[in-house]
Amino acid sequence: MMFVAAECTPTSFKDFTLIMPAISVGNVGQLAVDLIVSTLNMCRVGYIHTDCLIPMAGNNPYATFAENANDLSTNAEVYSSPELRLAVLQIRTPVVQTKSKKFCKLMVSWIKASGFSRTVVLSSSHAYQRDDQQLLGTPLRYLQTPSMQKVTGDRLKEMEWKEMETVSTFPGVTDSEQRLYIPGGGATKGLFTDSCAEDIPLVVVLIFCSEGDNIPDAFTLLNHLNTWLHLVDAPAQTQPKWRIPASWRLLFGSGIPPALF
Amino acid sequence: MATFFGEVLSVYSRAVEEDDDDLDDENEDEQIHREIEEKREVHIAWCPEVAQSLEDSGSNKLQCSDLIIAVGTNAAGFLSAYVLNTESWDAVGHVSLWNERSRGSSRQSIALLPGEPACLFYRHRDNPAVLVCQSTCYIAEDQLFQWTEKVFGCLQKRGLSVMVLSDSPVAEYKTPDYLYGSAVPFLRSLKSSASESQALCPALEQPNILTGLPAAVLSHCQVHQIPAVLYQCYTDVISPDSITMETYKPALLCLSKLVKLEPCLSADVLRKFAIITEAQSNLYT
Numbered sequence: 001m002m003f004v005a006a007e008c009t010p011t012s013f014k015d016f017t018l019i020m021p022a023i024s025v026g027n028v029g030q031l032a033v034d035l036i037v038s039t040l041n042m043c044r045v046g047y048i049h050t051d052c053l054i055p056m057a058g059n060n061p062y063a064t065f066a067e068n069a070n071d072l073s074t075n076a077e078v079y080s081s082p083e084l085r086l087a088v089l090q091i092r093t094p095v096v097q098t099k100s101k102k103f104c105k106l107m108v109s110w111i112k113a114s115g116f117s118r119t120v121v122l123s124s125s126h127a128y129q130r131d132d133q134q135l136l137g138t139p140l141r142y143l144q145t146p147s148m149q150k151v152t153g154d155r156l157k158e159m160e161w162k163e164m165e166t167v168s169t170f171p172g173v174t175d176s177e178q179r180l181y182i183p184g185g186g187a188t189k190g191l192f193t194d195s196c197a198e199d200i201p202l203v204v205v206l207i208f209c210s211e212g213d214n215i216p217d218a219f220t221l222l223n224h225l226n227t228w229l230h231l232v233d234a235p236a237q238t239q240p241k242w243r244i245p246a247s248w249r250l251l252f253g254s255g256i257p258p259a260l261f
Numbered sequence: 262m263a264t265f266f267g268e269v270l271s272v273y274s275r276a277v278e279e280d281d282d283d284l285d286d287e288n289e290d291e292q293i294h295r296e297i298e299e300k301r302e303v304h305i306a307w308c309p310e311v312a313q314s315l316e317d318s319g320s321n322k323l324q325c326s327d328l329i330i331a332v333g334t335n336a337a338g339f340l341s342a343y344v345l346n347t348e349s350w351d352a353v354g355h356v357s358l359w360n361e362r363s364r365g366s367s368r369q370s371i372a373l374l375p376g377e378p379a380c381l382f383y384r385h386r387d388n389p390a391v392l393v394c395q396s397t398c399y400i401a402e403d404q405l406f407q408w409t410e411k412v413f414g415c416l417q418k419r420g421l422s423v424m425v426l427s428d429s430p431v432a433e434y435k436t437p438d439y440l441y442g443s444a445v446p447f448l449r450s451l452k453s454s455a456s457e458s459q460a461l462c463p464a465l466e467q468p469n470i471l472t473g474l475p476a477a478v479l480s481h482c483q484v485h486q487i488p489a490v491l492y493q494c495y496t497d498v499i500s501p502d503s504i505t506m507e508t509y510k511p512a513l514l515c516l517s518k519l520v521k522l523e524p525c526l527s528a529d530v531l532r533k534f535a536i537i538t539e540a541q542s543n544l545y546t
Contacts, residue, residue, distance in 0.1 A: 004484050049484045051406035055477035058470035059451065070464050072453050074480040096403045098294070247467045250435040257439040 003078065003110055005046045011080065013087050014115040017229070020089040020107075022123035022191065025184035026209045029122035031218035032225070033090045038062045038245035039232060042079035042088060048110075050076070052103040054093040061247030069246075084231070087116070095187060104190035108198050116201075118151060120229070121191055122221060123206040126184035130208055131165075138162055139208040140224050143180075143192055148201040156203075159228060164206065182206070215248070300359055303400075303407045305415065307354040311384070315415065325416040326390040327519050332474045333428025335494060337395040339506040340426070344516060345393065349386045356380035356408065360401035391519050392416075396474060405477035413481055422456075423482050423489035424516075426509055427475040431495040435469055446496035446508045453479060456488040461511040465493060490515075 005011055019036060021029025036042070041064075056075040063069035075093040080086070095103045111119050127139070141164040142156055157163075166178035182189045188204055195202040205225055209217040223239050226232060234240035307315065315321050329344075331337045344350075363378060378398035385391040400408055431445050449465040452458065465471075471479060475491055482489035492512050496505040516522060 047480075047484045049480075051403075051410075054402045054472075055405050055409075055480050056470055056472055057451065057476040057479040057483070059465055059467055061467055063467065069467075070452070072451060072479065072483045074483055075476075098298075098403065249468050250437060251468075254435050255437045255439045 002049045003046050003114070004049050006044050011045045012115075013080075015117045016080070016085045016087045016114075018087045018089065018111060018114075018116040018119045019225075020119065020121055021091055022121050022186045022188040022204075023091060023094055024124040024186040024188060024206070025126050026124050026211055026214035026217055028124040028207055028209055028214050028217045028221055030091065031214060032122045032222045033088055034061070034245050034248070035218060035222055035242040036088055036231060037079050037090060039241075039243040040081050040084070040086070042081050042086075044071075044073075044077050045080040045087075046078040047074055048076035048078065048089065048091075049074075050103070050106065052096055052099040052106065053091065054096060056093045058247075062245045064246075086231070087114075100187055100190060104187050104194050107187075107191060108194045108200060111195075111200055111202075112198055118148060119195070119200065119202040120225065121188060121202065121204045122225070123182070123185050123188040123204055124209050124214075124217065124221075125182050125188075125206055127208040127210045129183045131167075134165065134208065140221065141165075141206050141208075143204040143206075145192065145196045145200060145202045147195075147199045148203050151201050152203075156228065161228075164204070213251075215251075301401070301404060303356060303358045303404050303411055305354060305356050305411055307382075307415075308352070311353045320417075321415070322417045323392075323415055324390055325392050326420055327422050327424070328392050328394065328416065329424045329426070329516070330394045330396065330474075330478060331426045332396050333426075334397050334501040335428045335496065335505040336426035336509065337397050338501045339509040339512075340393060340395060342506060343510075343513060343522060344520065345383055345395075347521070349520070350383045350393070351386060352381060353384045353392075354382040356382075356396075356412070358398075358400065358404055358408070360399065360404060362399040362401070385520050388520060400474050405474060408474065409477045409481045413485075418485060418487060421487055423478065423487060424512065425475050425478055425489065425491040426512060427471070427473075427491060427493045428505070429493050429495050430499070431497045433469075434495045436466075442497070446494055446498075446505045448508055448511060449493050449495065451479060451491045451493070453482040453487065453489040455482070455486045456490050458488070458490050458515065461514060462492065 019033065021027075021033045023030065053075050058073055060068055060071040060073055063071075073092075076089065076091045079088045079090065125141075140162065142161045143164045144152065144156065164180070164182070167181040168176040169179045170176040180189055180192070185206065188206065192202065192204055205221065207217050207221045207224075219239075219242065222242060226234070226240055232240040232242070311323065314323060318324070329340070331340045358380075380394065380396040380398050380400075383393040383395070385393075394412070431440065434440070448462040449469070450460050450462050451465050451471065452460070470476070471491070471493065475493065479489055479491055481487070492509060494505060494508045496502065496508070498505055513522060
């Protein structure tokens with residue numbers, strides 16, 4: 001995995017917060033990251049150039065005017081906002097099937113080497129896999145590594161965030177071991193367990209959802225994250241205003257032929 | 262997934278399922294994985310002359326000022342008809358790879374068997390710094406990065422410029438207004454940030470994206486700051502077709518600065534490169 005800086009000047013991420021998506025059901029994490037980059041007008045500072053992701057290229061997905069519309073964008077790019085000490089990684093394509101473990105290991109080692117003070121992974125999990133308890137109440141969950149616990153303490157619990165429940169390794173068997181299970185979460189579990197092993201302060205924030213129009217899920221996840229990180233100011237009792245990027249047009253296909261009706 | 266109309270469809274989820282094989286792979290499984298990886302490796306074979314140049318160069322890299330890559334049968338047909346039709350080009354190498362759709366085993370000779378999908382390199386005799394690559398075989402997702410790294414690994418980065426011509430089905434082109442038949446085929450361009458060339462056709466509008474080999478090549482050029490320009494031709498014909506090939510003509514403006522081209526081409530020459538697809542089924546005859 002190579003982080004390649006966009007300009008010749010090296011970027012330092014020491015003590016920055018990193019937000020990254022997991023490629024998961026509904027692509028909610030990626031949609032949420034799109035909203036962050038677009039709203040905060042973040043600058044691209046580098047690329048993640050790796051064989052673990054399927055290649056993709058296109059014009060600037062966050063274009064706001066003609067001049068910046070033709071900057072080429074690749075499948076994994078890092079954006080930065082030095083004033084907020086925030087870095088955001090956007091991943092736009094799936095992980096190559098056989099390279100999931102390698103991808104987690106490389107991401108974790110990049111996070112460690114860059115010196116991020118904390119990492120937030122935005123993710124999602126299949127709504128249909130919820131048990132009876134999970135069907136009630138909020139669809140939002142979090143997980144934090146022990147190192148993160150040292151940094152944030154009980155802050156997330158105090159905000160009444162719900163920790164992701166474990167499941168029985170052998171369902172139906174009493175006193176069976178509990179394990180972490182994030183169906184539809186893609187590399188989320190791998191990233192989390194590898195971060196625990198490497199003492200990396202990492203939080204997973206995820207939402208239960210199903211495939212479909214996942215834009216509302218992205219907004220829900222992001223507004224929830226914002227109550228903790230305050231990326232965007234919002235007057236009390238109102239939701240923050242996020243800017244939808246130009247690339248979200250035509251998510252469900254082209255214009256319809258008029259002759260069809 | 263639940264649709265707007267209330268019915269429930271089972272849809273393949275875009276999410277990658279979490280890896281449940283947390284247990285260590287058995288040695289046998291590891292061995293099998295390794296063998297599959299080896300089988301899927303991408304190999305470049307150069308002709309003896311070029312192989313010698315690589316060795317002599319010291320850095321194991323060829324001097325290359327312009328690399329022109331054609332991806333797809335129409336792009337390859339266009340290059341064959343307008344550029345490679347003179348006697349001044351030598352076949353200098355090929356890429357061999359195996360995947361479920363491209364069963365090309367490592368080939369001994371460079372000669373192209375008619376109609377066979379392949380990935381071939383040609384070099385201009387009078388200007389050996391100009392390389393053309395015609396890629397008509399399918400390169401799997403996990404092989405794209407390797408292909409790009411290995412090919413670019415043979416070329417000097419300094420002074421290198423890349424042009425990619427790529428076919429794409431118009432069904433994948435997203436536009437708010439319905440595209441009438443007469444508008445197709447058409448060209449769109451993309452270029453890396455390091456490229457200062459003038460656009461010869463409109464830029465590819467968001468939310469359209471590139472995938473496959475063109476995406477891998479352009480991403481590589483973007484990340485390594487190599488000037489690169491891509492012309493993507495959207496067409497509604499699957500097989501090689503002379504009208505689609507002619508759509509790439511604006512690219513001739515750049516190509517004519519590199520090598521001497523045939524001034525005018527008759528329609529017959531183009532048709533030679535277009536295969537007439539015969540109806541496989543006589544169900545409706």
